Amino acid sequence: MRYTDLSRGEAIYEDFLRRAGRIPFLGLGLSVDVYSPDIFDLYEELRSQQIPMAYLEIFHAASEALAMVRARLSDIPLAYHAEGIWVTQPDWDTAYNSQERLQATAFNLRMLQPHWVNQECAAKEIGGFSFGTYLPPVFTRASAEITAYQTWNAQLQLDQFDWGQQVSSPLLLLEVPPLTYFSMGEMPYAEFFANISAKSPCGLVLDLGHVWTAYRYSGAWRKQGLESFFEAFLEQFPLERVIEIHIAGLDCHPNIHTGLDTEPHGPQNWIDAHEAPIPDELLMLLTRVLGDSRLLNLKGIALEVDNKPIPLICREMKMVMEMVEPPGHLIAQVRSSATELQRESNFPVENVEPSRETRDGLTLQYREYMALVREVLSGRLDVPGSLDAEMNMGLHVYATQYLPYEILTWGGDVRVMFPNACDLLAQYGISLKQFVEFWFAHPRTSESGIEYDFFLLKIDLFVKFIGQIFPEASSLVKQEAELLIQGYLLASQGAST
Incomplete structure (x- = not known):
């Protein structure tokens, strides 16, 4: 089948497959901060306990620190969690030094040579106001359309850089964001990402803790249990776009007494907390999603462990290793048509700009x-x-x-x-x-x-x-x-x- 025989949606998906097909299956790894815990101390402890680690996803840091990581861990496959690429924002191109930020991201990507670059589908700068932690987007149709357009546009701009030894630019992934006590907009959380995927060839990061916060702070918990919520979520969510799964801790904020009403048997007032232990609820979600037949393009599963004690990291790595199926079960089965498209130098699918x-x-x-x-x-x-x-x-x-x-x-x-x-x-x-x-x-x-x-x-x-x-x-x-x-x-x- 040639491109001209495809619908627009099929062509966008083929473009995604062409890009995703270049990424090898990695397996179980860690999403880490360079500084806390010290990444090299963590690496040495994992080695001393003979705990295998397939890859590291490195959170944004000073370029000098990233260069040191690449030099000292030269044999470890890497991914990169970027910062400051606020594709959810309607003024991303004009208000946030977008070109300079993409150039800075590309500089770090060339240095790290990662398989993908992940950006939270959220922002810390919105409408002229700045925040320390992520605020999710407004969940509306307009928001999904513009996020899709700007994500694809950012990928196209990354494609134009000189990647040196790399064959091509890393695939840009959007990570489903956490809710911190509330959300805005009428579109369901999973449907929002289905809308983005219909209009952009990006990959996705499915963060299970973030999905739990959607269950808790959308009010869904009042209508259904976690398992039934997750089943309904998976029905709407574009699992075939998931390149990576994140799993981390959840906990109540230690300095905040929420005052949120919770029924006696309702969920805790947890928020995303990477330093906290992984709760059983998320392990249950991980087991469920890994068995889904639509998880066709998964490349890695990462425990997010920034600020977590190294002994706890080691224990949780061992625990999750026992849960994960042998790698052969999870390797993506990319369609033969996508394999043929990988050989084409140009893929003529147009990114349509939203209306004014x-x-x-x-x-x-x-x-x-x-x-x-x-x-x-x-x-x-x-x-x-x-x-x-x-x-x-x-x-x-x-x-x-x-x-x-x-x-x-x-x-x-x-x-x-x-x-x-x-x-x-x-x-x-x-x-x-x-x-x-x-x-x-x-x-x-x-x-x-x-x-x-x-x-x-x-x-x-x-x-x-x-x-x-x-x-x-x-x-x-x-x-x-x-x-x-x-x-x-x-x-x-x-x-x-």
Whole structure:
């Protein structure tokens, strides 16, 4: 069958198969941070216990640290978890240094030579506001259409780079995102990714913990048990696009008392927590999905273990190894037509740009999304009338508890970062809650250059906050900021030396 005989949907899927067919089946690996735990200490401990590890998926880090990983672990197959490619955002091309970020990603990809590059289908910068952890997209038809277009466009741009020893550019994957207490939009979680797959040849990462949070915070748990929810999810979800499966821990936030109503036998108020043990619920989901006949293109299963103690990582690797079928059972059976297409140098399938009306509509949806979060955060709106009771409670917990913790403590406690400046604020009765209000006072143009770095952003905004609220301390806070930046850059670039 030739391309001209295919429908558009079939042609898009063939393009995906052509790209996926270049990736070998890897097996059971780890998705890791370079720094915590130290990746080389982890590798040596796995070797000492004779625990096989098929590959490593490396989360975004300083290029110098990534180069060290490639040099010291030269025989280990790699994948790469990128950061800052916000394809969910309608202004991705214009507001987030998209070309520079793709170039920086390509630089790291050439260095690592990974089989794929994974980007969370979520963002940490939305409508001029910045966050430390991912916010999922609005789950609407317009959102799926634009995400699909921009994901494919990013892949096409990556295809244009010089890949040196690599035969071709790595396949771009979208990872299903976590829900942190709430979600926005009327489209079901699984259907959203089916819509993306119908319009883009991207691969997918099926994160089982993230799916559990969709079960918990969509309110689905009130209507059905986890197993029946997952069965219905799998019926809608495009399993044939799954290149990788993630499994990690879930836990209640240690510093947040949610106040969410849970029936006596209802699920816990868990959120995504890579440092926590893998719960039995996710092991059950893993067993179920690995037995599905539509899982045709799976290449790897990764335990996400950043911030997890090494002894626990080793125990869980052994446990999951016993669950996973022999590799031959999981190797993708790519159709012969796709194998023929792999030999073609050009594959003439067009990426159709969404209409201006669709893009403007999504822009408005994100503005409303951010306005709602800010209004609840500020206390101007307690219960959004447009949301059901479950979403009301979840959004309230997110905006009034999770976000302030994120700004003040997560990824760098401002009291520890700026001890002298914070002491002065305390002496004059100035609450750090005002910094949270300052952070979300108004949208800002992305000023972070090519990279998105929450720690450096926090430093920059705290200096600006002090300059506005207490200018007498500006010199002091700038001195503290300079020391922080110098130490952070040295630590990032010289990690694990």
